[in-house]
Amino acid sequence: MNSQTQLIGLIGHPVSHSKSPEMHNGMFAKLDLNYVYLAFDVPPSHLKEAIEGMKALKIKGFNVTIPHKVEVMKYLDQVSEEAKQIGAVNTIVNDEGRLIGYNTDGIGYLRSLIEETGVQLKGKRVLILGAGGAARAIGYTIANSPIGQLTIINRDQNKAHILRKSLEQYTKTDVLSIEQMEKGVKEADIIVNTTSIGMAPNIDQSLIKKEWIQPNHLVSDIIYNPLETKLIQEARSQGAQVHSGLGMFIYQGVIAFEKWTGITPDPSYMRLKVIESIKEKGRNTC
Template sequence: MKLGLIGYPIKHSLSPWIHKQFLQQINQKGQYKLYETSDIELPETIEKIKQDDLRGYNVTVPYKQAIIPYLDELDIYAEKIGAVNTVVCDNGKWIGYNTDGLGYIQAVKADYPELFTGKKNVLVIGAGGAARGIFYALCQESFERVDIANRTIEKAMTLKSLNQTKQVKTNCVTFEEAEKNIDNYHLIIQTTSVGMNEDVAILSLDNLLHETVVSDIVYQPLLTTFLREARDQGAKIHQGHTMLLNQAKLAFQKWTGKKVSVNPLRYNLEQQLKKDE
């Protein structure tokens, strides 16, 4: 089975290792190839993928939206979000999916199932590509309110428009408003790249409640400054590598039709990420 990943930069991607483990779980021979490409080379790379006869491939930054015109079809979830992270070749048709949001929900639900009972409030920090899938998935759950904090309120408003449900309230707030009311939230999710290459936290967590779960989708470093500050205040933390594993699991199931488990991979991935820090 031939699989792959398209994006830039992706030389240090963990996806080949993850999907190799999944292939072993189902006793399937296969390979996972990296297609690192520039904007100009994108059409040529997509043509090469077709010639390489892939069963499917993942899409990462900066092409989750740029890939859409090259596909034959989108599933309803990817269409609503306006971004694709998984492509499946089905009888010659290239179909786009998005497993980011559901992968995130599954990752949090596995560690903190209590968040999904009763009426809870959520704060999403950021309104970029990663936030789209996560926000849309959150709005399908039974939360009381999902607020969006972003430097640009216009982008937050665009994200808010993805909420088509009536049961979940959504609101756009400034960073100052979010910090002032930080004790209103049961789950706080950091979706930006802040903390990946810099030792800073995007938001002050003063007055954070101990029962709050603070989540960061950045997984390199494994313990970001944002998570460290939350932990130091006694709050619960949720690390980004769990979303990475779960969105990969869902993508793999799209390609193979077979279920796999992230549990055997989680400890090994944690050790690998700690070693790389």
């Protein structure tokens, strides 16, 4: 075994909520790998220095979370074609001094969605709530699958139209206003919440009224803390098929882990470590 510990980092602002350290460090320990994963709270004003420092310290790789997924691209030596198309990076590999950026969010989401629900995407009408970094990654990946139509709803109409313009080359894409939410939900087959509405501690919030959801819907929420959001709970009570955000989080981590180490980790064990951490925090705050 290499006696020098390899460091993997997470940069974002804030980062205290992230379960990535528990997930990756648990997997490193199980595989007896001499790696450690640490979270670094980096305000936007210090992003450039943080990247330079990580390069100087020969850190093996790192994840990138909000608000740095777009800005960080200008400080990298290379960006994958998929990340360029998405316009955001969430995983960086230090390849002997060259920093290479990837985006594992979209493919992680799609892998989770298909494996956990068995959904056939061909011809489906997909509604995406939100137009931020996660929506860009998921939208790009979904738009490149054989869906029938993609609809975007976001409070900031300008951002929604920017996302539409970037995706309409891949599939039929349109934008609805917040006021047209009911129409968008009722016309969709698959509903994907990419916003933070419903995330802990604001667990009593949802963008969608319960009565709009029908048994023919597949409702997906990328939030993984809580493990089941109000949206997911209400969708299940209405008889809809549901898909929580834990799978996306796990699989984007699996792909990143592979890129850093060359080893394929066990998704079920990574899932277990995240669930343990969420439940432990819940007990500690009671």
